[in-house]
Amino acid sequence: MNILIVHGPNLHLLGTREPELYGSTTLKQLDARLKARAAGLNARLRCFQSNCEGEIIDIMTANAGWAHALIINPAAYTHYSYAIRDAIKALGLKAVEVHLTDILKRETFRKTSVIRPVCATQFKGEGTVSYMKALEYCVKNFKDN
Numbered sequence: 001m002n003i004l005i006v007h008g009p010n011l012h013l014l015g016t017r018e019p020e021l022y023g024s025t026t027l028k029q030l031d032a033r034l035k036a037r038a039a040g041l042n043a044r045l046r047c048f049q050s051n052c053e054g055e056i057i058d059i060m061t062a063n064a065g066w067a068h069a070l071i072i073n074p075a076a077y078t079h080y081s082y083a084i085r086d087a088i089k090a091l092g093l094k095a096v097e098v099h100l101t102d103i104l105k106r107e108t109f110r111k112t113s114v115i116r117p118v119c120a121t122q123f124k125g126e127g128t129v130s131y132m133k134a135l136e137y138c139v140k141n142f143k144d145n
Contacts, residue, residue, distance in 0.1 A: 004067035008075030
């Protein structure tokens with residue numbers, strides 16, 4: 001099974017950006033942990049991070065034929081990127097939305113996800129465990145696709 005992981009804006013700052021909210025794990029460490037877990041689940045990952053909306057869409061488009069599933073943390077784009085939402089839908093990607101924090105317990109503007117309606121589910125509020133749960137969900141629920 002092939003899984004595309006896309007990390008959105010500012011996630012390259014993990015480990016140093018507000019560690020009280022986002023933890024001390026760096027993006028490089030997170031990707032390494034995900035790849036190790038994926039290997040144990042007989043899955044292959046491609047991990048990307050971008051601060052640019054158009055680049056995120058280009059990454060998804062370029063990998064749509066390879067990926068059986070998408071795990072996406074759209075970060076700030078969660079709340080207003082209809083372009084990313086439309087790309088997920090148009091490409092037919094089986095997607096799971098991930099957030100390190102619980103967006104429902106954050107500032108008012110963070111409570112709405114325009115991405116969620118085109119995703120099978122959402123994992124949030126458990127730090128890097130949210131990503132691990134998303135990975136396991138994809139392998140369990142999308143393996144025959």
